[in-house]
Amino acid sequence: MRTTTNMRLMMTMALCVLFSIQSGIAYNFALGIFGNANMDDTIDESDIAFIREIIGGTQKATAFADANYDGRIDEKDITQIQSIIMGNETNLTIVDGVGRNVTVSVPIENIVTIAGSYGPEMLLALGIKPLAISESKSHAVQLQDMLKDVPTVGSSNEPDSEAILGLNPEIVHCYENFYKQGSYEKMEKALNSRGIGLIAMDFHKPGNFDNAIRIMGYLLGRQERADSLIDFEESNMNLIQERTKNLTDEERTYLYFESSKDFATRGPGDNTYDAIVLCGGRSIFDDIAEPYPTVDPEAIIQRDPHVVIKTPDGFAATNNAEPLIEVLNSLKNRTGWQDLNAVKDGRLYFLNGGTRSVHNSIFCLFLAKALYPDRFNDVDPESIYRQWYNKFLGIDNNLVMVYPPSESWQ
């Protein structure tokens, strides 16, 4: 009987995962906080009921059932879950982005983020000003203003441990990749010896976003804000799915996507490639099974895309369109490009990689509109981007992120 229930649970979870991969939208995820006994996307009364069933022997223990993380499942876990629901828990154990269980005192007020421009943007969106940040050249100009009195403590991959310790944060937040590469081994020891936790967590990867943001919301006592960030993402992604789901193969737009370097495109295994597919588009180079291929310039002419999108990463956004126009002009002047249909039809776009950041759905809206202007003629991604700034950062966004302006795309 128990086996059947567990099988069913596993099947359901497998289906959920499958669905989220297919749709690209993580409606269902197992929130990585101890206390989420039933492994759904939240902590509520049903987790208490689940613990009672575990104690009663009718349910098997799950990965997050040991709410107070003391190695046993008993009444104390119910007390901890009750505290989490009430919002008066004093500590939480979470699973960070690289799979470590980290226990921290909550709510956290003093946090240092050394995760480039994404960490600071996410913390500000959650309503928290970091104690310190790492150096980054890719902050949009408005973010630079918001962070101008926040000190920097080295770079993302070579942080200044002494300076961080001197600020006495409760936790330090870092990128997952540098953690995995071992960049922080020495620093982590020093931090831990002072009781400071290190949490590796990425907010710029769509597949992780819901879980990561909700965990951070719990840690910072900003759950409502986290939920509203998730809702924002999901409503945009739902819109895209709704408007592109019935595209036939003949209707699909072929695009050439170019990242920062000349003739560098993206393929399977890369987030941008996934976003293109999710928006119903097809890369003219989707026969190359590599995430970061560099292509033959001649092949672009031969394959003649409907749309060309140039998206440099780390292109610090300002209020000035000139640098974007310059990039587009240099593309138009490439050998043979005057004859491309995309150029003749005026469907050559500059899209700043910064539109992705911690709001992937905005980047996707730009992509979707560039690919299918008829299906998104009532949607202006720039205006939605401004709404995000207003709603979550409380400031006006006058950044020139795209060129030509997205309301003119057709």
Ligand SMILES: [Ca+2]
């Ligand atoms: Ca739950």
Ligand SMILES: [Ca+2]
């Ligand atoms: Ca326990």
